[in-house]
Amino acid sequence: xxxxxxxxxxxxxxxxxxxxxxxxxxxxxxxxxxxxxxxxxxxxxxxxxxxxxxxxxxxxxxxxxxxxxxxxxxxxxxxxxxxxxxxxxxxxxxxxxxxxxxxxxxxxxxxxxxxxxxxxxxxxxxxxxxxxxxxxxxxxxxxxxxxxxxxxxxxxxxxxxxxxxxxxxxxxxxxxxxxxxxxxxxxxxxxxxxxxxxxxxxxxxxxxxxxxxxxxxxxxxxxxxxxxxxxxxxxxxxxxxxxxxxxxxxxxxxxxxxxxxxxxxxxxxxxxxxxxxxxxxxxxxxxxxxxxxxxxxxxxxxxxxxxxxxxxxxxxxxxxxxxxxxxxxxxxxxxxxxxxxxxxxxxxxxxxxxxxxxxxxxxxxxxxxxxxxxxxxxxxxxxxxxxxxxxxxxx
Amino acid sequence: xxxxxxxxxxxxxxxxxxxxxxxxxxxxxxxxxxxxxxxxxxxxxxxxxxxxxxxxxxxxxxxxxxxxxxxxxxxxxxxxxxxxxxxxxxxxxxxxxxxxxxxxxxxxxxxxxxxxxxxxxxxxxxxxxxxxxxxxxxxxxxxxxxxxxxxxxxxxxxxxxxxxxxxxxxxxxxxxxxxxxxxxxxxxxxxxxxxxxxxxxxxxxxxxxxxxxxxxxxxxxxxxxxxxxxxxxxxxxxxxxxxxxxxxxxxxxxxxxxxxxxxxxxxxxxxxxxxxxxxxxxxxxxxxxxxxxxxxxxxxxxxxxxxxxxxxxxxxxxxxxxxxxxxxxxxxxxxxxxxxxxxxxxxxxxxxxxxxxxxxxxxxxxxxxxxxxxxxxxxxxxxxxxxxxxxxxxx
Numbered sequence: 001x002x003x004x005x006x007x008x009x010x011x012x013x014x015x016x017x018x019x020x021x022x023x024x025x026x027x028x029x030x031x032x033x034x035x036x037x038x039x040x041x042x043x044x045x046x047x048x049x050x051x052x053x054x055x056x057x058x059x060x061x062x063x064x065x066x067x068x069x070x071x072x073x074x075x076x077x078x079x080x081x082x083x084x085x086x087x088x089x090x091x092x093x094x095x096x097x098x099x100x101x102x103x104x105x106x107x108x109x110x111x112x113x114x115x116x117x118x119x120x121x122x123x124x125x126x127x128x129x130x131x132x133x134x135x136x137x138x139x140x141x142x143x144x145x146x147x148x149x150x151x152x153x154x155x156x157x158x159x160x161x162x163x164x165x166x167x168x169x170x171x172x173x174x175x176x177x178x179x180x181x182x183x184x185x186x187x188x189x190x191x192x193x194x195x196x197x198x199x200x201x202x203x204x205x206x207x208x209x210x211x212x213x214x215x216x217x218x219x220x221x222x223x224x225x226x227x228x229x230x231x232x233x234x235x236x237x238x239x240x241x242x243x244x245x246x247x248x249x250x251x252x253x254x255x256x257x258x259x260x261x262x263x264x265x266x267x268x269x270x271x272x273x274x275x276x277x278x279x280x281x282x283x284x285x286x287x288x289x290x291x292x293x294x295x296x297x298x299x300x301x302x303x304x305x306x307x308x309x310x311x312x313x314x315x316x317x318x319x320x321x322x323x324x325x326x327x328x329x330x331x332x333x334x335x336x337x338x339x340x341x342x343x344x345x346x347x348x349x350x351x352x353x354x355x356x357x358x359x360x361x362x363x364x365x366x367x368x369x370x371x372x373x374x375x376x377x378x379x380x381x382x383x384x385x386x387x388x389x390x391x392x393x394x395x
Numbered sequence: 396x397x398x399x400x401x402x403x404x405x406x407x408x409x410x411x412x413x414x415x416x417x418x419x420x421x422x423x424x425x426x427x428x429x430x431x432x433x434x435x436x437x438x439x440x441x442x443x444x445x446x447x448x449x450x451x452x453x454x455x456x457x458x459x460x461x462x463x464x465x466x467x468x469x470x471x472x473x474x475x476x477x478x479x480x481x482x483x484x485x486x487x488x489x490x491x492x493x494x495x496x497x498x499x500x501x502x503x504x505x506x507x508x509x510x511x512x513x514x515x516x517x518x519x520x521x522x523x524x525x526x527x528x529x530x531x532x533x534x535x536x537x538x539x540x541x542x543x544x545x546x547x548x549x550x551x552x553x554x555x556x557x558x559x560x561x562x563x564x565x566x567x568x569x570x571x572x573x574x575x576x577x578x579x580x581x582x583x584x585x586x587x588x589x590x591x592x593x594x595x596x597x598x599x600x601x602x603x604x605x606x607x608x609x610x611x612x613x614x615x616x617x618x619x620x621x622x623x624x625x626x627x628x629x630x631x632x633x634x635x636x637x638x639x640x641x642x643x644x645x646x647x648x649x650x651x652x653x654x655x656x657x658x659x660x661x662x663x664x665x666x667x668x669x670x671x672x673x674x675x676x677x678x679x680x681x682x683x684x685x686x687x688x689x690x691x692x693x694x695x696x697x698x699x700x701x702x703x704x705x706x707x708x709x710x711x712x713x714x715x716x717x718x719x720x721x722x723x724x725x726x727x728x729x730x731x732x733x734x735x736x737x738x739x740x741x742x743x744x745x746x747x748x749x750x751x752x753x754x755x756x757x758x759x760x761x762x763x764x765x766x767x768x769x770x771x772x773x774x775x776x777x778x779x780x781x782x783x784x785x786x787x788x789x790x
Contacts, residue, residue, distance in 0.1 A: 002602045002630075002659045003666050004514055004536075011669050043465040053458060060455045063448060068643045070438040104499060104647070104676060111675035115535070119399055136673035140510070141399075207397045235397075248463045250681030252499070252647075264397045271398050274406050278531035280506035281499060285680040286645030 010136060014360075020345070024354045031352060037381035040354040042179065042331065044300070044372040046247045051298045055291050068286050073277045074269075075102025075255070079289045083255055086296035087238075091228040099260055101272045102284035104252040106215040108276075109239035110137050113211060113256060114171075115279060116271035118143040122170040124211075127156045128362035129333060131179045131213070143170065147362050153324055154181035154333065158192055165200045171209040172197065174229065177216035180361045180368035181333040182309075182326020184220060187227035194232030201235075207263060210236045215254075216329040218245040218299040221306045224327055234261045242292050244330075245299045253288040305330050308371045308378060315382055320394035330372040333358065337392035341367050347391060351384030405531060409755075415740070419749045426747060432776035435749040437574065439695070439725065439767040441642045446693045450686050463681050468672045469664075470497025470650070470679055474688045478650055481691035486623040494655050496667045497679035499647040501610040503671075504634035505532045508606055508651060509566075510674060511666035513538040517565040519606075522551045523757035524728060526574045526608070538565065542757050548719055549576035549728065553587055560595045566604040567592065569624065572611035575756045575763035576728040577704075577721020579615060582622035589627030596630075602658060605631045610649075611724040613640035613694040616701045619722055629656045637687050639724075640694045648683040700725050703766045703773060710777055715789035725767040728753070732787035736762050742786060746779030 021040065028036045059067070074080065080097035087095040103109040110133075114124070120142035126134050128147050135145045148164045151157050161172070172193070176185040197208045212229040217240060220226055230236050241254025256272055258265060276283065283289075309326055316323050322335040338344040342357045345367050358366030371378060416435065423431045454462070469475065475492035482490040498504040505528075509519070515537035521529050523542050530540045543559045546552050556567070567588070571580040592603045607624040612635060615621055625631050636649025651667055653660060671678070678684075704721055711718050717730040733739040737752045740762050753761030766773060 002512065002604075003662055004510070004512060006514070007511055007666050007670060008662075010673075011665065041465070047458075047460060048463055056455055060451055063442075065442060068443055068645050070436070070644045107672075107675035107677050109675075115399070116402055117397065117399060119401070133673060137675065140674060209397075248681075249465045250463050250678060252677060252680050267398055267403075270406060271402050274409075275402060277502075278405075278528060279535060279674065280502035280504075280532065281676070282502050282647060283645060285647050285683065287682070288680065 006139070010139065014132070020354070020356070023349070027349070027352060027354075034376070036352045036354065037377050037384060038354045039369040039371065039373060039377070039381060040356050042370050042372065043249060044244060044247045044330070045374050046300050046304065046372070048247045049298050049300055051295055052246055052248070052291065055294055059287065059290050067290060071283060071286065071289075073283050074273045075100070075284055076289050076293070079293045082293045082296050083257070087257055091230050093230060093260060095257065095260060098269060099258045099265070101256045101269065101276060102289055103239075103254050103256055103276060104281045104284055105243055105249075105254040106213055106239050106241035107133065107137075108252065108281050108284075109241070109254050109256045110134070110211070110213060111140060111279060112272050112275045112281070113237050113239055114138060114143060115141045115275040116268065117170055117209060119170075121168070123166065123168050124170060125161065125164055125172040126362070127174070129154065129178070129180050129358060129366065130173070130362050131175055132360050134173055154178060154183040155185060155189060156193065158196060161193065162196055165196075165208070167204040167206060169200070169206070169208055171211050173211045173213060175213040177220055177326075177328025179216065179329055180331045180356075180358075181324065182329050182331050183324070184224060184226070184327040190227055190229055191232045197233055197235070207235055212236060212238045214238055214240040216244055219302055219305060219330060220328040221302065221309065222327065230259055234259050235263070246292065246295060247300050248288070251285060251288045253284050253292055255284075305372065308375070312369065312371050312378055316385060319386055319389045321385070321389065330370060332369045332371060333363075333366050334369070336365055336367050337389065337394050339365065341365055344388065344392065347388045348384055351387050353381045353384035353388070401534070405534065409527070415744075415749075415751070418744070422744070422747060422749075429771070431747045431749065432772050432779060433749045434764040434766065434768060434772070434776060435751050437726065437765050437767065438644060439639060439642045440769050441695050441699065441767070443642045444693050444695055446690055447641055447643070447686065450689055454682065454685050462685060466678060466681060466684075468678050469668045470495070471684050471688070474684045477688045477691050478652070482652055486625050488625060488655060490652065490655060493664060494653045494660070496651040496664065496671060497684055498634075498649050498651055498671060499676045499679055500638055500644075500649040501608055501634050501636035502528065502532075503647065503676050503679075504636070504649050504651045505529070505606070505608060506535060506674060507667050507670045507676070508632050508634055509533060509538060510536045510670040511663065512565055512604060514565075516563070518561065518563050519565060520556065520559055520567040521757070522569070524549065524573070524575050524753060524761065525568070525757050526570060527755050527757075529568055549573060549578040550580065550584060551588065553591060556588065557591055560591075560603070562599040562601060564595070564601070564603055566606050568606045568608060570608040572615060572721075572723025574611065574724055575726045575751075575753075576719065577724050577726050578719070579619060579621070579722040585622055585624055586627045592628055592630070602630055607631060607633045609633055609635040611639055614697055614700060614725060615723040616697065616704065617722065625654055629654050630658065641687065641690060642695050643683070646680060646683045648679050648687055650679075700767065703770070707764065707766050707773055711780060714781055714784045716780070716784065725765060727764045727766060728758075728761050729764070731760055731762050732784065732789050734760065736760055739783065739787065742783045743779055746782050748776045748779035748783070
């Protein structure tokens with residue numbers, strides 16, 4: 001009676017994940033933090049890079065009057081200019097500050113974008129496995145989530161995408177490097193997705209946005225270069241954050257970038273600014289906007305994450321696990337040795353190893369590992385993986 | 396075609412206010428900042444108190460590993476404990492950390508609360524004049540805004556409130572000290588409102604929340620004591636921020652506090668935490684949560700605001716304006732000398748004085764002044780007020 005029926009229903013849906021987290025916390029209390037190997041959270045263990053600490057100190061030791069006050073809801077013009085310059089250099093396209101809106105992280109950016117574009121009942125396509133919150137974000141603003149499968153490498157299948165697009169499709173969300181699979185979508189694929197969207201736009205006389213969640217854009221391995229999504233569809237909106245590249249997830253600073261040649265560009269940007277304000281974000285946190293201005297080219301040590309990936313990947317494969325080698329982000333999405341991956345995740349938990357079942361990402365039969373943890377946790381988890389593998393007759 | 400019809404419509408509704416702001420910016424460019432007297436924004440000119448600067452420096456110079464990482468979505472337990480202790484001491488009631496959720500300011504808190512409780516079509520009552528964003532917040536989550544008038548002192552009228560409550564009423568929003576009127580609701584009134592809500596709850600078999608937006612709770616004059624709303628209705632939810640008491644509006648840190656004896660307390664708090672996460676706030680900014688922990692008893696110099704109030708109030712009254720003397724916040728809401736207050740605001744603008752028409756707050760015939768500006772701006776505005784008064788035959 002007191003609570004929204006929809007919120008109650010959505011909470012109940014996700015409540016088994018919460019239950020697992022709670023049981024994990026209980027394990028830690030029982031056995032001690034150091035004896036529980038928690039690979040369930042995407043909370044980077046790394047500290048922000050030294051450039052961040054230096055810039056934060058500089059600002060705090062030389063306070064400028066008004067530095068904690070409201071600024072335009074889109075963010076400081078200087079910060080938006082720095083982001084625009086960085087995007088221009090990454091893409092070779094011309095971004096100006098008026099295509100950028102600073103937001104409370106990528107989660108804030110996604111909600112602002114979806115609120116701005118969605119009419120009730122319009123559909124948004126996501127590719128499984130997908131970040132479990134996308135469904136909540138879409139629902140918040142009256143949209144319907146349409147889940148489309150990927151191939152064995154976790155790469156979107158064009159035929160499945162084409163079959164899913166209707167006159168009612170308002171947007172397609174891509175998330176590369178991907179949470180939970182670590183897949184990075186190649187330039188060819190993005191190009192084909194762009195072409196397909198344009199074909200469907202002509203066919204239906206609609207506008208179909210490509211929303212690219214790029215929270216992990218800078219966390220990419222093996223010398224790969226990130227292929228900019230902007231090149232392949234002019235109705236592209238990028239939502240991203242500095243949570244992962246600067247290891248600041250608690251500080252909530254990110255941005256929306258709109259394609260400079262998007263139709264109705266000004267109206268859309270006006271909508272983003274309006275929704276940033278009225279959804280209650282008002283603006284991205286002021287101090288962090290000051291800090292990230294000069295750090296657009298700074299990233300945490302990706303080599304360290306790559307070493308962790310290599311360590312875990314090689315051991316899991318050796319134990320007989322079937323794993324697609326991640327090319328970015330800091331997650332791995334192995335196949336569950338048991339058909340029921342919840343049962344397998346439960347089995348790992350018996351050995352004090354915490355992971356997340358694939359159905360939390362729309363892909364039952366898999367499970368997610370986060371390797372943004374310290375080396376001792378990774379090393380400590382191996383015994384549990386080995387025992388669980390043996391119990392499942394993997395080796 | 397590209398944008399939500401509802402967002403477009405709501406933007407158009409508010410667009411004349413934006414137009415005024417833009418014209419104000421043009422005035423500043425033309426005449427120079429110092430020759431335009433902008434009383435249109437609630438962006439406090441004051442710097443944060445020295446205790447804030449000291450604590451921020453201390454934290455930044457002694458960084459603790461993990462201080463920028465994710466924490467529980469409800470916020471740091473230590474920060475919630477500090478807020479609970481402060482509320483316990485202010486109210487004499489027993490608050491525990493699990494009744495507190497740290498949020499991205501009061502705007503974030505209001506959106507989280509409304510999303511958590513509202514089913515589509517349920518009604519929320521606001522008292523005019525009211526903060527113009529409440530209507531957007533309610534609409535965001537499918538609710539309907541029901542506006543109820545106040546009396547000549549801008550105090551809610553119980554008969555009007557009683558007439559407005561139906562079986563479909565989910566909540567009543569109070570905002571004291573009030574933006575835009577500066578009215579502070581007395582303990583008697585709050586008590587009567589609480590009684591009325593309880594009577595109506597029995598009558599309809601419903602639960603009616605009293606949502607108290609207390610962003611200005613600490614900005615209160617003439618030695619008045621703030622009467623805690625919690626004492627008078629157990630279905631009370633407080634939404635507030637440190638934007639005004641610590642002069643940090645750009646930093647987005649505030650909280651939700653739920654009455655310790657509210658029915659379904661645990662479920663509601665779970666809903667707030669869920670909605671804080673899924674609306675994309677995720678958590679209140681980490682560094683600011685660390686900072687405000689030890690500043691719960693610190694407030695900017697209220698005396699300075701009181702001096703500004705006294706200065707502006709006495710001059711306006713002398714010129715013949717009809718003004719209810721504000722008891723808190725940093726706004727004044729004089730009666731417009733012209734029936735059409737938009738025309739009067741326009742007239743003030745001819746004299747480079749920027750204010751906001753009352754219809755932006757649901758109360759045509761009035762206009763809002765913000766006196767959280769420096770003294771030169773206040774002093775400089777007097778000539779314009781005088782000339783506009785003369786033109787309107789006030790004196």
